[in-house]
Amino acid sequence: MLKSIHPAPGTSVSRRLSGLAQLTDPDRALLQDATLHPQLVPTARDLIVEGQRTAGPLLVLEGWLGRTRLFRDGRRQILSFLVPGDVITETACAHPVALSTITALSDARLCPAPPPNSPGLEQAYAASAALTECYLFRQIARLGRMSAYERILDWLNEMHERLALAGVAGPDSFVMPLTQEILGDALGLTSVHVNRTLQAMRRDGILEWRGGVVRMVQAARASDPSATRGTAARIAEPAAQRARPPHRASLENSAA
């Protein structure tokens, strides 16, 4: 089914890693071989449970997974998403325990990540890890300082960018196998409010979402309020000067 969008499903990993570092043909062959014995994980199944001992690193070949944290009272937070092309590694440590539970959010296919024998692969893994950290930072900024409208927009942009890296996204669209409730759990919102915000975005004409396919209008792409500049001495600056959170498509009242 995904095939309608991405032509060669089995190679999302090598496409992504090739984009992150200079890979040789042997490197690619190694990755290709690794995909021969994929592990299937059906929707809603836990791949790794927090606190358990971890196996080696994995590659996501297909499907979406999420690092999730569950509160005792049932609240849930999705910490990050894992999509095709991603490398799943637990920070090496004397006691290698998983720091979070990883759940399949759609039927997924994974395989063990081949050990980095070459400098190319090693660099690719390193770059992938750096990106992962980058997305964590972005998630924090999103939850901490963005409105619901902005969170969804920013998240859609991030996912599109990530899926594009793996070659599984169209120029302005991608397959989105999540429910609005899951989206809410990732963005710190209720499914009801996710729904209402999506409707607002549709009304604003910046987004289409039918049958699990998201299509984003170009304008949506432009609205990134973060864009960091030197933090400088703003830490010490009086609060009075700092702007308030714009809502809606705003975002452009930003003084670049």
Added chain:
Amino acid sequence: MLKSIHPAPGTSVSRRLSGLAQLTDPDRALLQDATLHPQLVPTARDLIVEGQRTAGPLLVLEGWLGRTRLFRDGRRQILSFLVPGDVITETACAHPVALSTITALSDARLCPAPPPNSPGLEQAYAASAALTECYLFRQIARLGRMSAYERILDWLNEMHERLALAGVAGPDSFVMPLTQEILGDALGLTSVHVNRTLQAMRRDGILEWRGGVVRMVQAARASDPSATRGTAARIAEPAAQRARPPHRASLENSAA
């Protein structure tokens, strides 16, 4: 001034790393030597600016710093805190650029981290990195699914635990050099609401905060709605004891 709480300021790093892995005397000596030529960073000064090339890893000897992200319109989010004993590393990568700006939130003292020549040091660094990731996850869960009251409580608990690892915290108190506004920027709240929530906590008798020193009543320690709070302790084997008598409304509706 910090001396009133921790007796030997120069060794926060070796104390913390000793707790994370089995260090030999030469290891500790190496760390000790590294602290001989500290770098001073005054409050509000940027240590590293996002996008710049990075130097090597650093050790925080004293003071608090924060990874911060600034929006174009002035909104600010503090992604994570760096406190004495912490190791600052940028994910190695072909193009080693900083993923976020690091700003001193109080006068701080740092030094270059000695390269891990021994297995002990290597493990300590790895454990430290794992903990760092753990705190990022926790920060996400905090911002995404906790109320203001819970966020502050959870954050205070985390900081106490971290400072205790470095030996710079009392049994139920620690020095907190941040303003309420900075706290708000870390927890995704306004300084006004931080203030009001703190007052509520004082009224509830679970917290004192005078003159930059926070004192937490034992009960406060127990209110962690996250099911997974043992994770950090698992990484840092020699951890403190944690009780968990239930406490405070909104948390006790937790079902195992």
Added chain:
DNA sequence: CGTCCTTTTGAAGAGAGTCAAACCCCGTGG
């Protein structure tokens, strides 16, 4: 003693949550 921050306080508003019911789409099975 005035200035600059930070902390408090107040009143009013708005974004997001809650609760509940209706609606829809689809696969199932009578």
Added chain:
DNA sequence: CCACGGGGTTTGACTCTCTTCAAAAGGACG
């Protein structure tokens, strides 16, 4: 073929947490 279920999506009405916008009150310090 169509009623039946069940998950996901929509809607509506109401509540409440947290934000806004001032402005006053402390406090540290030259």
